[in-house]
Amino acid sequence: MWKFSCAAACLGICLAMGGCTSLYYIHDPQTGVITAGELPYFLKSIRCEVVTFYQIERERRKEYLKIYKTRPEEAFDKYAHFDIDPFLYGTFFLELKVTDTGGLGSGTAFDYKRILNATSNDVTHVGPTASAQDTYDLIWSFLMKQNAQLASDTTPATAGSATYERGCYRGTPTDLAELEALAENKFPERVAYKRIIVDASKPFAAWLRDNAILISANNLTPAMPSESADPAQMTYTFSVQVTGGVEAKYSLTSVRWTPAVVQSSASAQQFSNLGIYINGPNAVLANGARSGSAGYAAKTPPLGSKDNPIYTAPSPGGEKSQEFPGGAGAGGRRGGGGPRTNGFIVAPVPVFPPSPTPTQ
Numbered sequence: 001m002w003k004f005s006c007a008a009a010c011l012g013i014c015l016a017m018g019g020c021t022s023l024y025y026i027h028d029p030q031t032g033v034i035t036a037g038e039l040p041y042f043l044k045s046i047r048c049e050v051v052t053f054y055q056i057e058r059e060r061r062k063e064y065l066k067i068y069k070t071r072p073e074e075a076f077d078k079y080a081h082f083d084i085d086p087f088l089y090g091t092f093f094l095e096l097k098v099t100d101t102g103g104l105g106s107g108t109a110f111d112y113k114r115i116l117n118a119t120s121n122d123v124t125h126v127g128p129t130a131s132a133q134d135t136y137d138l139i140w141s142f143l144m145k146q147n148a149q150l151a152s153d154t155t156p157a158t159a160g161s162a163t164y165e166r167g168c169y170r171g172t173p174t175d176l177a178e179l180e181a182l183a184e185n186k187f188p189e190r191v192a193y194k195r196i197i198v199d200a201s202k203p204f205a206a207w208l209r210d211n212a213i214l215i216s217a218n219n220l221t222p223a224m225p226s227e228s229a230d231p232a233q234m235t236y237t238f239s240v241q242v243t244g245g246v247e248a249k250y251s252l253t254s255v256r257w258t259p260a261v262v263q264s265s266a267s268a269q270q271f272s273n274l275g276i277y278i279n280g281p282n283a284v285l286a287n288g289a290r291s292g293s294a295g296y297a298a299k300t301p302p303l304g305s306k307d308n309p310i311y312t313a314p315s316p317g318g319e320k321s322q323e324f325p326g327g328a329g330a331g332g333r334r335g336g337g338g339p340r341t342n343g344f345i346v347a348p349v350p351v352f353p354p355s356p357t358p359t360q
Contacts, residue, residue, distance in 0.1 A: 095271075100135075219231055
């Protein structure tokens with residue numbers, strides 16, 4: 001009878017823990033490292049840092065083009081930049097995840113002792129285990145026009161709770177030198193958002209600018225066109241993970257129980273993931289190249305057009321067959337790469353939306 005009661009109790013504990021795991025009870029992922037109240041301010045910080053970088057790169061490109069033909073080394077040293085396409089969208093996503101874990105630990109045991117006689121004992125051991133893990137994931141995706149410019153902010157600094165609705169800086173930047181100074185946070189009194197700092201020293205916009213200089217080194221420096229590595233896309237992902245928990249243990253030792261131990265634990269894990277994509281003119285080609293869908297030779301005009309007419313000739317069996325002029329070969333494929341030209345996509349590039357990060 002005791003064994004049956006103990007087994008029923010263990011089963012009841014497992015069912016009780018499983019009852020807490022349900023889609024009817026959801027833990028809001030907007031807790032922990034980034035809270036719901038902080039999100040509007042954090043999203044503004046991302047927007048302002050990235051738009052500052054956009055505008056710096058456009059201005060650096062203008063200055064570079066003025067002198068690169070006559071003074072290429074000076075142009076690179078002063079105005080190296082990543083060629084951001086103003087006609088494409090940039091994007092960033094924010095992922096917030098929380099994982100709750102609870103259960104009876106492996107140290108849980110019920111040992112019931114019965115003395116049969118002077119030389120024999122009967123011990124019944126039951127060691128139940130149970131665990132439950134719930135994961136809740138939130139992903140927000142945003143588009144940003146890569147021709148975005150900083151707007152002037154004339155709202156007083158004491159705007160209260162609407163702070164995140166104001167512009168990024170007080171006063172409109174007038175030239176590249178002023179933009180660089182704002183990126184370096186040399187005018188903190190003009191900043192209307194919380195700066196994102198890299199390595200406890202450099203603002204995020206200035207860090208992006210420095211990375212743009214590095215990525216352009218194999219493209220803007222003087223080199224043969226065939227040796228150039230064209231920067232296509234800048235992608236940055238940042239993750240923060242925090243885990244906290246508690247463990248409890250109870251032990252009872254008596255003549256009958258040798259011992260009875262209950263050990264349980266509970267933990268919560270907060271995971272924040274920020275991804276930023278900055279696109280150059282060839283960003284789609286870089287993604288297409290991964291699947292072999294990007295080409296660089298001159299594209300064949302549509303079949304049947306003036307530049308690519310359809311010819312027919314009798315076949316050996318008397319039937320007519322279509323032939324492609326110009327020695328296109330089987331399937332109309334072109335032979336050889338030809339001169340360096342603008343790239344093109346030869347097949348659709350798959351689109352992969354942000355997906356939840358695997359549970360750590």
